[in-house]
Amino acid sequence: MSTGHSEPFLVDELNDWFILAGRHLPWREPGCSAWGVLLSEVMSQQTPVSRVEPAWREWMDRWPTPADFARAGRDEVLRAWGRLGYPRRALRLHECARRIVDKHSGAVPTTVDELLDLPGIGEYTARAVACFAYGWAVPVVDTNIRRVMARAVHGKYLQGPARRADLDDMRALMPISEEQAGSSVGAIVQRIREKAGMPEIPVEAGTFFDGPGVGLGHLSNEQLTDVERSAVFSASIMELGALVCTSRVARCEQCPLVRTCAWRLAGCPEPTESERSAVARRVQKFEGTDRQVRGAIMKVLREATGPVDRDAIAHASKDEEQLHRALQSLLVDELVVDTDGKLGLPR
Secondary structure: OEOOOOOHHHHHHHHHHHHHHOOOOHHHOOOOOHHHHHHHHHHOOOOOHHHHHHHHHHHHHHOOOHHHHHOOOHHHHHHHHOOOOOOHHHHHHHHHHHHHHHHHOOOOOOOHHHHHOOOOOOHHHHHHHHHHHHOEOOOOOOHHHHHHHHHHHOOOOOOOOOOOHHHHHHHHHOOOEOOEOOOOHHHHHHHHHHHOOOOOOOOOOOOOOOOOOOOOOHHHHHHOOHHHHHHHHHHHHHHHHHHOEOOOOEOHHHOOOOOOOHHHHOOOOOOOHHHHHHHHHHOOOOOOOHHHHHHHHHHHHHHOOOOEOHHHHHHHOOOHHHHHHHHHHHHHOOOOEEEOOEEEOOO
């Protein structure tokens, strides 16, 4: 256990805002399994939630447990993955499910270290599942959280590249860390909502009090333990970055931290030219890239009823060298198999 040096106004006001205005997503429901949370985190990597939610529902109906998913064929998995992008995630998730079945009797592990031992599970996903599904008060850091931290805590509009110290920064804000609450973050939030008699559908961000930040902080401070406050905080700050403090615009008029935000208090300074250039270099284009060609090839194979001739993918790129390069990378990644000159999905 470690005790952070949190700013109560930041933790509790953000938690209250999240309890009141957080999105009702199916993987946040109190009854959602750890497998459902894990699936949502893998699907949400570099894919918008609006596209993830319908796919997540279909997958949970089809494969409600790791054991169900582990029995599926790889071709079936890739077809179901559809247009979510980065299909290697689907195959790694399939390997992950098999490991969960073989090593953990079909139950998703509960600790960060055990989760990190699973195929395809990195630092962020392991911490997110431990926190959101099992209530562990561990620091979770993604691009949304780093953006809010940069603005609200460090007074910079743009966050820099990811660094190991980001976890320490997040841990320092938490009332307590490395302890486990008795339930998932979704269950904790639902308990408070029901106790306070809140509406079923969350109110629009920024409209629930006379002004941003006014009256916030009492629910979290008075009704949650320090461990629960810490676990919910990771979800709260992430949601703020997704809905209000976004990369495109800072909706300060809707923000519960508007009165204490370091960037606002500093006069909303514009980012320097070097900071803008660093961000521009990190932005990935898609049009005309090998990744786009890979996607076009995968689309043909997903929709085919069986293996196809190479002519069937010729339209994916007018550049024969690029087409060859993209196909070879798919073969290396085992997303495509070549059987006697015909291309298909792995089985």
